[in-house]
Amino acid sequence: MARYINPFTDWGFKHIFGQEITKDLLISFLNDLFEGEFCIASLEFKNNEHIGLTEDARKVIFDIYCTTNEGRHLIIEMQNRMQEHFIDRALYYSSRAIITQGQKGEWDYELMPVYTICFLNFEDAHLKERKFRTDLVLADRDTGQAVTDHLRIVYLTLPLFTKKEHECNNDFERWIYVLKNMNVFERMPFMAKNAVFRKLAEISDITALSKEEHEKYDESIKILRDNYATFKFAIKEGHDKGRAxxxxxxxxxxxxxxxxxxxxxxxxxxxxxxxxxxxxxxxxx
Structure with a gap:
């Protein structure tokens, strides 16, 4: 039996990244993800009771309002769910986070940047290059020069991250290695390198869950497996149809x-x- 929760169940994802008591884990992950670009000093969670956001989507997408150490404000959305039109889905919810910033009356259209981080447990055919990390920005087609930093979508395709434990050279790679393999670990690696992984081990230890948390996690595992089976069937059906x-x-x-x-x-x-x-x-x- 696995010692740690699967972080890519809906419940497990929010248990690790979507709680007040785990803010330091999320800040650590985001700062490692965007290392060299900015440093997040604080963040707060916003509710997802937005028009057009289904109950299902509210379980797997959540808004995070961040403030950098330079006083800059960002909205970060994190999502994780297998879906046929995942690229379009990410674009839709990123656009929603922009549109909801609109104000009544006099307004100069000044926006907070929206960054959407997507974890893919599968390879999406729409991402033409087979690479682990894909960063999408609004850029000039001919020059490749970004015209604005106010919309960014980062896709992390986990099957394409193939590094072993000893090959991880920085904390971002360590994060990805841990998240990808956590549900099969008997021990949490890297705890001696960074205290954040000690805390991750503590909050994700299945034996430490309450009875209610355990029930929610078990239900989330069932949903994950059902979704995976449905997704695989859709892919096979599509291949069979294409072949015919x-x-x-x-x-x-x-x-x-x-x-x-x-x-x-x-x-x-x-x-x-x-x-x-x-x-x-x-x-x-």
Whole structure:
């Protein structure tokens, strides 16, 4: 039996990153993620009772209002859920965080930057390059120059992070290694390197959960498994459909070639498996 919770269940994700008592863990992770860009000094959680945000989405997405040590304000959204249109989903919720900043009356459209961090436990075909971290910004297509830093989406594709424990060279890599493998650890690594991993071990220890927390976690595990099964079935169904459509297209191409050679419609139907109506339609075309 696993010693630590799975951080990519809905409940486990919020248990680690979405509580007041774990703010220091979240600040540590975000500062390691954006190291060299800015340093978050404080943060607060905002409720997700927004128009258009479903009850399901509220379980896996939450807004974090951050203040950097330079006094700059950021809105960070974190989300984690397998879905076919994950790229579009992240863009939709990032846009919502921008739109909700609108003010009535006189307003000069000054916005707080919105950063969305997405954990993917699968490879998304829409991300063309096979790399662990993908940062999306609004940029000029020809020069690649960013035109604004007010919208940023970071995709972390966990299956593409392949480093072993001894190969992790910084705290961000250590974070990803731990999060990816935590539910199979017998001991938490890196505790001697950074106290944040000691606290992570304490709050994620399954034996330390209350009865109510344990029940919520067990239910979250069930939902995760159901979602995974549904997602895998959808992918297989899509592959099967694509394969079938490809076979039909190939048969039609063969039938067209046979028609050009003047072969009889009945023989073409027999050779390709297409019905007479389909072959006649190809002949008319």
């Amino acid at each position: 459509e490809g076979q039909i297209k190939e048969k039609k191409q063969i039938a067209q070639n046979m028609l050009k050679e003047g072969m009889a419609v009945s023989l073409i139907c027999k050779m390709t498996g297409l019905d007479e109506q389909e072959v006649l339609k190809l002949k008319d075309e």
